[in-house]
Amino acid sequence: MSTAVTTLGYALLGLIRAEPRSGYALRMVFETTPMGSYSSSPGSIYPALKSLERQGLIMSEAMGARRKILTITPAGEQVFDVWLRMLVTVEELSRSTGDALLRFAFLHDYPERQVTLDFLTSFESAAMAQVSGLKRFLAGDGADMPLQARLAVLHSFKTIEASAHWASEARKALIKGEML
Amino acid sequence: MSTAVTTLGYALLGLIRAEPRSGYALRMVFETTPMGSYSSSPGSIYPALKSLERQGLIMSEAMGARRKILTITPAGEQVFDVWLRMLVTVEELSRSTGDALLRFAFLHDYPERQVTLDFLTSFESAAMAQVSGLKRFLAGDGADMPLQARLAVLHSFKTIEASAHWASEARKALIKGEML
DNA sequence: CCAACCATGTAAGCTGTTACATGATTGA
DNA sequence: TCAATCATGTAACAGCTTACATGGTTGG
Numbered sequence: 509m510s511t512a513v514t515t516l517g518y519a520l521l522g523l524i525r526a527e528p529r530s531g532y533a534l535r536m537v538f539e540t541t542p543m544g545s546y547s548s549s550p551g552s553i554y555p556a557l558k559s560l561e562r563q564g565l566i567m568s569e570a571m572g573a574r575r576k577i578l579t580i581t582p583a584g585e586q587v588f589d590v591w592l593r594m595l596v597t598v599e600e601l602s603r604s605t606g607d608a609l610l611r612f613a614f615l616h617d618y619p620e621r622q623v624t625l626d627f628l629t630s631f632e633s634a635a636m637a638q639v640s641g642l643k644r645f646l647a648g649d650g651a652d653m654p655l656q657a658r659l660a661v662l663h664s665f666k667t668i669e670a671s672a673h674w675a676s677e678a679r680k681a682l683i684k685g686e687m688l
Numbered sequence: 689m690s691t692a693v694t695t696l697g698y699a700l701l702g703l704i705r706a707e708p709r710s711g712y713a714l715r716m717v718f719e720t721t722p723m724g725s726y727s728s729s730p731g732s733i734y735p736a737l738k739s740l741e742r743q744g745l746i747m748s749e750a751m752g753a754r755r756k757i758l759t760i761t762p763a764g765e766q767v768f769d770v771w772l773r774m775l776v777t778v779e780e781l782s783r784s785t786g787d788a789l790l791r792f793a794f795l796h797d798y799p800e801r802q803v804t805l806d807f808l809t810s811f812e813s814a815a816m817a818q819v820s821g822l823k824r825f826l827a828g829d830g831a832d833m834p835l836q837a838r839l840a841v842l843h844s845f846k847t848i849e850a851s852a853h854w855a856s857e858a859r860k861a862l863i864k865g866e867m868l
Numbered sequence: 869c870c871a872a873c874c875a876t877g878t879a880a881g882c883t884g885t886t887a888c889a890t891g892a893t894t895g896a
Numbered sequence: 897t898c899a900a901t902c903a904t905g906t907a908a909c910a911g912c913t914t915a916c917a918t919g920g921t922t923g924g
Contacts, residue, residue: 514883532903542825542841545782552884554905574892574903602725605847609840616836624836645722655865656796656804659858660789661722663851667785670850671843678839685835694911712875732912734877754875754920874921885910893902 513565513587515607516546516556521580521588522614524566528579531557543613560584593623595630598637605671612678621682628679635672639665693745693767695787696726696736701768702794704746705760711737714758723793740764773803775810778817785851792858801862808859815852819845 513521523534531553538548547553557578560566565584568576580588592615596608608631615624642665650661693701703714711733718728727733737758740746745764748756760768772795776788788811795804822845830841 512882516883530903531905535903541829542822542844547884549885550903550905551886551907555883558905572892576904605843609843612843613837613840616834642722649721654796655861657793659861660793662858663785663789663792663854664722666850666854667847670846674843674846678842681835681839692910696911710875711877715875727912729913730875730877731879731914735911738877752920756876869924871924872922874919876918876920878917879915880913881915882913883911885908887907887909889906890904891902892904894900896897896899 513560513563513591514556515610516552517560518588518591518607519543519546519610520553520556521560521565521584522592522610524578525580525585525588526614526617528577530571530575530577532575534578589619592618595627596634597630598634601631601634601668601671602638624682625679628675628682632672632675632679635668635675638668639672642668693740693743693771694736695790696732697740698768698771698787699723699726699790700733700736701740701745701760701764702772702790704758705765705768706794706797708757708759710751710755710757712755769799772798775807776814777810778814781811781814781848781851782818804862805859808855808862812852812855812859815848815855818848819852822848 520534523529523537531550534557535548535550535553537543538546538553557566557568561568561578563583564581565587567579567581569579571577592611594611600608612624612627612631615627642661646658646661646665650658653661700714703709703717711730714737715728715730715733717723718726718733737746737748741748741758743763744761745767747759747761749759751757772791774791780788792804792807792811795807822841826838826841826845830838833841
């Protein structure tokens, strides 16, 4: 059992899906692009790839003595697809934005445009719900906190607000881009 | 050896320093305030407290049969103080903002106001350095990326920009608050 | 007296980190 | 040929999560 794929696992799966690669090539992606910011160290990548292979989500084909090219399997495609289409919830966003942003980055070459727009809508409303929660806290329980503690909460407030705004703008940009 | 204190450890140390408490009381803080968002589960708190005690940074005093009140030791004060006065670097901020924000929240009842202002200055310049890096990436290597991948990077850009702006505003608010 | 909550802890398992180890291939 | 880089892996360890276990205290 255990279709337990980590965030790193999905990142690897998505990259392999887009283009079959070696483990080393995958590491280089993490090292040279501001993608999430995953480990890029062999000690995290290779075990994660082995786990994906154990679960039958990728296949490896030896190329020469050492090099191995990794390819996604139909099962892998399906698991990835389910993950990719997940809408953003408040719970997910309050844990961290990393997963959601990763999905967004991978949505680009995949399904119908509407899926991406729905994703962004869910992202925006989840972010706005969090913002409201923080606003309520600052007005309620947090009202008697010292200035500096309030300012610390305000940082979350401001960054999540920027997130929500980004989702709205990204949505507009995609609609406009689609029309052109 | 090993003055290895985790972020959770510093959070606990800071709370205990502000007011001696039981482990349960500490868990309640994490559960009822939007502080960072640490585990709050017994499986993380109690082992972390035990580790702090092993390192001689806190002391526990039994109150009745089960309840234990935790107090910070002079060694703990010193370790906490060193951590609290650390300035924000680009490396720290690019790993995550959590640590830095935690320090900011704890700076409130502690040293001279100037330390806090210096902290915010370092925070702002680290954030702005990151923003410049992303801007460079978007103009350079990232210029030929598909729209959606660019938008994903733009999310980092916008949120970190909001962070930098927050630091600037927080600094102003503290100076103004000090003058009043 | 019994349920709810206070209060502390342990055990198994998973991820990821750092550091180490190895060897092939390529370009100057 | 020799250094750099390609390329894959393992081992030890730290930290957190979930789940389990236990018992004290208090209010209805």
